[in-house]
Amino acid sequence: MxxxxxxxxxxxxxxxxxxxxxxxxxxxxxxxxxxxxxxxxxxxxxxxxxxxxxxxxxxxxxxxxxxxxxxxxxxxxxxxxxxxxxxxxxxxxxxxxxxxxxxxxxxxxxxxxxxxxxxxxxxxxxQLPNQSDEKGEITCGSLYINKASRKVTLKEEIIDLTSQEFDLLWLLASKAGEVQNRDYIYKAVIGREYDGLDRSVDVRISRLRKKLLDSTETPFRIKTIWGQGYLFVPDAWE
Known part of the structure; x- marks a missing residue:
């Protein structure tokens, strides 16, 4: 080959x-x-x-x-x-x-x-960044996300994310203000059904919060909505 x-x-x-x-x-x-x-x-x-x-x-x-x-x-x-x-x-x-x-x-x-x-x-x-998307950039206050280059900056500082961390952030940010449930996140980001036990999304949410200067004890940027999923707060990035 x-x-x-x-x-x-x-x-x-x-x-x-x-x-x-x-x-x-x-x-x-x-x-x-x-x-x-x-x-x-x-x-x-x-x-x-x-x-x-x-x-x-x-x-x-x-x-x-x-x-x-x-x-x-x-x-x-x-x-x-x-x-x-x-x-x-x-x-x-x-x-x-x-x-x-x-x-x-x-x-x-x-x-x-x-x-x-x-x-x-x-x-x-x-391969997701190669797909056509009318909205290739997201700006929320001091947070900037570019889908094509997979670049993320916060207060003009580059934030290094893994591939799936970026995909998770993009998914949440592109649906800012809307609660995303676990089933949808697992299918879209992890690529499989949520089995009720897998903690991989929880771990990535925790890593995103640390990297994006969110509180790990009382998150205000990426909130956990108990029994529902996660919520990206669009006006929490000043």
Whole structure:
């Protein structure tokens, strides 16, 4: 498969279990992706610069540097989706991964079709800015959001957001003053149905509040409307 084909999405698979890595690589390659493998955490940053992947599948337990540390290291430079693999089903691993900038997680052992569905959902989210939209900019007081460039500034300071953090902010801001329920947010931003237990949107809301100087105890910019969803307050950005 040609690496020069712009339509072919590039995936960096970081997994130290070589047998599993080979199996996943063969499956994703058969689905039309160009996949590179990495087996150590402390070499991922260099590989990302050389390969420039569209998405990273990142295991947590790695030699050299664990997946949490790798994700935290990558985030200042890599804005594409990061899908973490974890052998643990505890909320601790899942939430910690999301807090440091991962976009989604899959618990091992994972069915190949489930992994494929998660990857495709994340890549679809990254394509949103290319869709036509009459309203490509949003300004609320000192907050400025540009959909095409995925640029966000607050009081003229650039705010660094992950891909799904930006998509979540855009969704809320483009419907300012309207409560957005969880079901709609999960379908639009995460790319799947809300199962009643997934906390990924809650974590991203918390991260957005911190980055946008909202109160974490008594939010006034992105409010939680209990039993309904979240509300972006348009006049709270002066």
């Amino acid at each position: 040609s690496e020069n084909n712009a339509s072919v999405k590039k995936i960096l698979l970081v997994e130290d279990d070589r047998q599993l890595s080979d199996l996943v690589t063969d499956f994703l390659t058969s689905e039309g992706f160009h996949v590179k493998q990495e087996f150590r955490g402390d070499t991922v940053a260099k590989r990302v610069k050389l390969f420039n992947p569209d998405l990273i599948v990142l295991d947590i337990m790695l030699p050299g540097k664990d997946g949490f540390a790798v994700c935290k290291e990558l985030r200042p430079e890599f804005n594409g989706p990061v899908l973490m693999l974890t052998a643990k089903s505890t909320d601790f691993d899942q939430v910690l991964g999301l807090e440091i900038g991962a976009d989604d997680y899959v618990i091992k052992p994972v069915e190949p079709r489930v992994l494929l569905a998660r990857i495709n959902a994340l890549l679809r989210r990254g």
